[in-house]
Amino acid sequence: MLKKLVFIFFLTFNVSYFVYGIWGKTGHRVVAEIAKKNLTEKTLKKINSILDGESLPTVSTWADEIKSDPESRKYNTWHYVNIPLDEDYADIEKNKNGDVITAINECIEVLKNKNSPLSSKAFYLKFLIHLVGDIHQPLHVGRFEDRGGNDIKVKFFGKQTNLHRLWDTDMINDHMMSYSEFAENLDKIKFINTTLIPADWLKESQIEVNKIYNGVKNEDYIGYEYIYKNFPTVEKQLYKAGIRLADILNDIFL
């Protein structure tokens, strides 16, 4: 009996640890891995020297990891932007601490500047690799009132979570695939239109987030049907983010 309880405890603990494993780590690594496969030799060389040999997937989650450091709290608003569903980014009052658009543009500017010190280049490159992923997660351009879906409770196969985390982590982890397996599979997606303008990426995420908000109510049960209908959007967004990250890096390090 005791053995059984201990077994159940560990099973529960591990499953919840996995589900809540703080796009989540896998999403960011998928984006970085797809980008890595699409870099030119020259870009890859320059990135390797800036990152001192660390790989793109490895550094892709760093910007989330530093959130726990009080010194880095000032960057927390860089990961998202809150926009009313029917408004344009250009028309909203901007967050004075920065948002995902201003942050991406700052990263590009610093990386393009030949006079930027190596330490700044490393900082902004790691942020850029992360934020191109974030801006493609539709809930990162969601409403202010519910903090991008963080305040909308849903049950994922009966387990309490929220709409934001569902799209960051839960649906991805449910597939039980590694980031490299995801990246390999997504290679088969035929994706044509690409653009180097972050405001265009944001507009596409806004269209997706509108559909997401319309497709769910507080306390909804999320199961196989929801995943079946919505996972193609996750895959499309991850793939676009990866290709666009490669495009922007190839452009910066031309």
Ligand code: ADE
């Ligand atoms: N992450 C933390 N706060 C957020 C917000 N208000 N919108 C989107 N993502 C967030």
Ligand code: ZN
């Ligand atoms: Zn983030």
Ligand code: ZN
């Ligand atoms: Zn998130």
